[in-house]
Amino acid sequence: MNIEINQTITIFLAILLLALGGIIVKNVKLFRHFCIPAPVVGGLLFAIVATSLKTFLNITISLDTTLQGLFMLTFFTSVGLGASFQLVKVGGKLLLIYWLLCGFLAFAQNLIGISLAPVFGIDPLIGMMAGAISMEGGIGAATAFGGTIESLGIQSAQAIGIAAATLGLVFGGLVGGPTVKYLINKHKLTPSKEDIEIQEKKEMEDKIELNVASFMKQVLILTFCMALGSYLGELFSAKTGYVLPNYVGAMIVAVIVRNILDKINGKIIEMPSINFIGDITLGIFLSMALMSIKLWEVADLALPIILIVVIQVIFIILLSIFIMFRFLGKNYDAAVMVGGFIGHGIGATPNAMANMSTITAKYGPSSKAYLIVPIVGAFLIDVFAMPIIIISINLFK
Numbered sequence: 001m002n003i004e005i006n007q008t009i010t011i012f013l014a015i016l017l018l019a020l021g022g023i024i025v026k027n028v029k030l031f032r033h034f035c036i037p038a039p040v041v042g043g044l045l046f047a048i049v050a051t052s053l054k055t056f057l058n059i060t061i062s063l064d065t066t067l068q069g070l071f072m073l074t075f076f077t078s079v080g081l082g083a084s085f086q087l088v089k090v091g092g093k094l095l096l097i098y099w100l101l102c103g104f105l106a107f108a109q110n111l112i113g114i115s116l117a118p119v120f121g122i123d124p125l126i127g128m129m130a131g132a133i134s135m136e137g138g139i140g141a142a143t144a145f146g147g148t149i150e151s152l153g154i155q156s157a158q159a160i161g162i163a164a165a166t167l168g169l170v171f172g173g174l175v176g177g178p179t180v181k182y183l184i185n186k187h188k189l190t191p192s193k194e195d196i197e198i199q200e201k202k203e204m205e206d207k208i209e210l211n212v213a214s215f216m217k218q219v220l221i222l223t224f225c226m227a228l229g230s231y232l233g234e235l236f237s238a239k240t241g242y243v244l245p246n247y248v249g250a251m252i253v254a255v256i257v258r259n260i261l262d263k264i265n266g267k268i269i270e271m272p273s274i275n276f277i278g279d280i281t282l283g284i285f286l287s288m289a290l291m292s293i294k295l296w297e298v299a300d301l302a303l304p305i306i307l308i309v310v311i312q313v314i315f316i317i318l319l320s321i322f323i324m325f326r327f328l329g330k331n332y333d334a335a336v337m338v339g340g341f342i343g344h345g346i347g348a349t350p351n352a353m354a355n356m357s358t359i360t361a362k363y364g365p366s367s368k369a370y371l372i373v374p375i376v377g378a379f380l381i382d383v384f385a386m387p388i389i390i391i392s393i394n395l396f397k
Contacts, residue, residue, distance in 0.1 A: 001057075007064040014288040017042030021287070037354040039283050040173035043290020051295040063292050069246075071285035072350065076247040077226045078278030079353075079374045080254025081269060094328060095372045098337060101324050102376055103384030105316065105345050106132040110392045112315060113308055120304030124396040125154050130308040131392075134165035135316075136385050138348045141165075145389060152397050160305055166293050167309045172347020173290070176355035179317055180339040183325055184363055189332040191364035218273040221257065229253035251374070282357070286350050316345050335359075336366040340373030349377040 005013070021042025025031045031041060053059040110131040117127030129149065134142040142165040146158025183189065233249025261268040320338045328334035339359050343352030352373050360366055 002060045002062055004062050005064060007066055010063045010065060010288070011067060011284070013046065013063075014043075014284050014291060017046050017291055018283045018287040020045070036177055037173055037286070037358045039286035039354060040170075040290055043287045043293075044170065046291035047293045047295050050291075054294075054296050063288075065288055065292050068285060068288045068292075071281040071288070073226055073230070073247045073250055074222065074281040075278050075285060075350070075353075076374070077222055077229065077250040077254045078274050078281070079370075080225065080251035081222065081258045081274050082271060082278075083255045083258060083371060083375075094333075094337075094368060095376065097327050098324075098341070098372050099376050099381075099384075101319075101327065102136070102341070102345070102381045103388075105319065105341075106136050106381075106385040106388045108315065108319070109135045109312055110388060112312060114392065114396065116304075116308050116311065120307070122304055123154055125149050125152065125393070126157065126160060126305070127308060128389075128392055128396070129157050129161040130164040130305050130312065132385055132389055134161045135168050135309075135312050135346045136344070136381060137165070137389065139165040139169070141385075141389070145393070149393065152393075164305055164309050166295075167306070168312070168346040169289070169293070169348060169351065171309075171313045172343045172345070172351040173286075173354060175313060175317060176339040176342040176351070177358055179320060179342060180335050180355070180359050183321065183335040183338060184332070187330065187335075189335055189363075191332050191366060195365040195367050214270060215273050217268075218270055218277070221261075221269065222254075222274065222277065225254040225257050226250045279357075282350060282353055286354050289348075289350070313346060316342055332364070333366045333368040336369035337373055340369060340377065344373070344377035344381070349374060352377050 018039050019042075021038035021040070024041050024045075025036060025038045050061045053061065110128060110133075113127040113129070113131030114124045115127075117124045120127075129142065129146060133145045137145070139162055142158070142161030146161040149157035149161075229248075229250030229252060230246040231249075232253065233246045236249065258269055320342055324341055325334050325338055328337055336356055336359055339355040340352035343349070343355040356366070356369055356373065360369075
């Protein structure tokens with residue numbers, strides 16, 4: 001039996017689960033203690049119910065997640081509109097260090113997958129599907145490269161990659177918060193005075209009463225960036241053959257638009273409205289992404305793939321605590337960036353943003369983290385990851 005859920009009901013369920021996740025996190029000390037994001041809790045709850053129906057009653061629930069991409073596009077555009085060049089100066093050397101460590105992670109993830117493959121008696125290319133392709137690359141890369149590897153004669157590579165990426169997505173939302181909490185408590189970290197002042201200023205701005213005219217002006221700017229960025233991204237991909245996700249194009253355009261408007265009049269962009277839209281769309285996107293996960297496909301995975309993914313998770317936690325945290329300065333900003341690093345290093349950039357949002361809501365703001373993580377996680381990371389993946393495939397094809 002197959003239950004088809006249309007687009008409208010899917011969105012309703014995503015919002016309902018987001019709200020339910022918030023209630024659960026608020027009332028369950030364990031989730032609150034470990035900074036588990038609300039959409040992860042709500043979305044996984046639905047995924048568990050769907051898996052139970054599939055397993056015990058042979059009932060499959062099919063969701064229409066057509067608008068999931070639109071919510072992600074809107075969120076990243078809102079991130080771009082918040083990136084003033086005045087803040088880019090804050091990134092500096094830290095952005096380069098963070099970027100290089102992401103490149104090292106991609107290399108290490110492939111090395112782990114390939115090295116463990118003969119130990120478990122599987123093809124190195126299958127091991128690679130539980131490496132950088134599905135971990136740093138996520139479900140999108142697993143789908144794309146899985147098809148390529150299947151064309152080389154490796155059966156079920158795509159399904160294995162998607163399942164591994166799904167596991168990574170779950171772990172990315174579950175272990176990021178606890179790892180950062182450990183660092184903050186161990187080193188007694190607090191936000192910088194400058195960030196606290198910025199946060200106080202933001203809170204004052206948030207108290208400004210919104211009206212329809214001003215809000216619609218922000219929506220107009222936001223949708224303009226989304227439309228132009230998506231178009232330019234598609235044009236770039238068509239001309240160069242390099243795939244540029246539409247949300248990356250929109251975020252780049254949003255950064256440019258933000259800083260042009262700042263030169264004209266610093267009051268045109270009203271960040272309370274932009275942040276409001278961004279927070280809502282991130283929550284709905286992540287909730288929808290988690291609730292649409294088919295856990296039974298993960299359960300059908302061979303034990304070796306699951307073990308490789310678990311080892312990947314352990315590796316990124318150790319890398320984050322003992323190397324990344326130290327290289328980034330051993331301060332509060334470094335700890336928050338660790339949460340983002342774990343989120344997109346084994347999951348996806350929205351995981352990173354949800355992790356950081358949960359952490360900063362509890363412990364305080366970090367402008368450096370919010371500047372560096374989305375820029376690297378959404379775009380720059382591919383500069384290192386893609387060549388590493390392609391070279392690895394060609395070595396073992």
